[in-house]
Amino acid sequence: MSLIVDEHRHYLLDQTRLHAFCDAIRESVKPGNVVVDLGSGTGILGLLACQAGAKRVYSIEESSLIELAREISRANGFGDRIHFLKGLSTRINLPEPADVILADQIGHFGFEAGLFDYFSDARRRFLKPGGITIPQHLTFCLAPVEHQPLWEQIEFWNQPSMGMKFHPARTIAANTGYPVKLKPEQLLGPSEEPLTVDPSISGSQPLHVRCTLPINRAGTLHGLGCWFVAQLSPSVTMSNSPLTQQRIDRRNVFFPLDRPVSVQTGDSLTVTMHILPTQIAVTWTTEIRRADAPDPIRFTHTTLKGMLISREDLQRTHPAFVPSLSPWGAARLTVLTLCDGKRPLVQIEQEVLRRHPDLFPSLSTAATFVAEVITRYSA
Ligand SMILES: C[S@@+](CC[C@H](N)C(=O)[O-])C[C@H]1O[C@@H](n2cnc3c(N)ncnc32)[C@H](O)[C@@H]1O
Structure with missing residues (x-):
């Protein structure tokens, strides 16, 4: 199975x-509405929209899962109402404006799965004035956490392995957000909800939480x-909070401190x-105030320091860098140039093999390469 x-x-x-989305869709989608299911996956949210009375659903999915979603829509008797559009939502145009846009691109902490960018684009290009997005708002929630096993994951890099030192990796480990399913007993205090935003309006703007x-x-x-906490509709929320009975099955994110700190009530x-x-x-600065210490303890971390960037790749971002095509870049250019709206695929494959014999040992390897390029860039 895939x-x-x-x-x-x-x-x-x-x-x-699913029940949260179903309730929100029933509350928001009116009979006769046009709905966009953005990042439809199996198409479940679009199916629920049809059940709620949607006249048409535009189901946008960038992966080949769209083929399965087509079959599923037919199996449920909605094949005529759901229109499938393959591609990234930001590169898709719709034939008509929509009343409602649905998506679950929320990630673990609300923003990492692309909801902000995709929804702001979708609101601007797909939504009728006064139309609705599901979710409508997102609230960011934070709590102090005790988590020895995750801490040991970070400290791992300070220990030798086979007598060798690996401590250069520790900075990366300490500047990374870790997906983890937190338990209520791992919290050292109540959570706070310092920021609520509409992702379709906030878009790519930086978010500040304090x-x-x-x-x-x-x-x-x-x-x-x-x-x-996602406000899906006026009366429906959905959350992965470890503190709610109605928790969805999705991990949280743990952002570490540079070293453990003993704390008291x-x-x-x-x-x-x-x-x-x-x-x-994400950049996070923490200031710990303890009753038994006069000065606070401060740490600053950023996922920018947790990224792996090679010096070779970094050099290529310098404005003075003069790029030229690698052999694989030249082969890609050949494919793109040969896609002239006249040549059939078989001729393109043969021509790519003829022009790049050092890269492709056989017609089938050239054909695989051509397929990768044209599934992405051809119309
Ligand atoms: C988290 S899954 C959710 C699937 C489905 N909506 C559900 O609720 O079960 C996200 C799906 O959206 C697709 N996807 C993510 N961003 C997309 C975008 N901007 N345009 C089109 N498809 C996208 C992914 O390929 C994936 O299949």
Whole structure:
């Protein structure tokens, strides 16, 4: 079985998530509405929109899963009402404006799956004035966390392995957000909800979060636990919060501190977080105030320091760099040039093999390469 299909089995297994979307769709989609299912996957949200009375659903999916979604729509008797459009939503045009846009590109902390960029584009190009997006708003939630096993994952890099040192990786490990399913007992105090935004309006703008988190039990502070509450419709919310009974089956994000800090009831943690949704970059500054210490302890981390960037790639971003095509770039250019609206595929494959014999040992390897290029760029 395709692992992509299995991933979507997990989405369908999460009944809390599906019931939340179903209730929100029933509340928001009116009979006769035109609906966009953005990132449709198996098409489940579009099917629910049809059930709620949508006249037409435009189901946008960039992956080949769209073929399966087509079959599923027919199997449910909605084949004539759901129109499938393959491609990234930002590159798709719709034949008519929509009343409602649906998506679950929320990720673990609200922004990392692209919702902000995709929804702002979709609102501008797809939505009728006064139209509705589901979700409507997102709230960012933070809490102080004790999590020894995750801490050990970061400290791993300070230990030798086979007598060799690996500590250069520790900076990267300490500047990374970790997906993890937090348990309520791992929280050292109540959560705060410092920011609520409409992703379709906020778009790619930086997000700024600031709050003070009280500590209400003694323990060891290892980092921040982060999750979201999505307002799907006026009366329906959906959340991966470890503190709610109605938690959807989705992990949270753990952002570490540079070192563990012992805390007591009455201490506090002030967090300043800057999020760049398009770059999926987060900077978090923490200031821990302890009753038994005069000065706060401060740490600053950023996922920009957690990125792996080779010096070779970095050199290529310098404005003075003069790029030229590699042999593989030249082969790609050949394919694109041969796509002139006249030549059939078989001729393109043969010509690519003839012009690039060093790259392709056979017609079938050239054909695979051509297929990769044209499925992406040909009309
Ligand atoms: C998290 S899954 C959700 C699938 C489905 N909507 C559901 O609720 O079960 C996201 C799907 O959207 C697709 N996708 C993500 N961003 C997209 C975009 N901007 N345009 C088209 N498809 C997108 C992915 O390929 C994936 O199949």
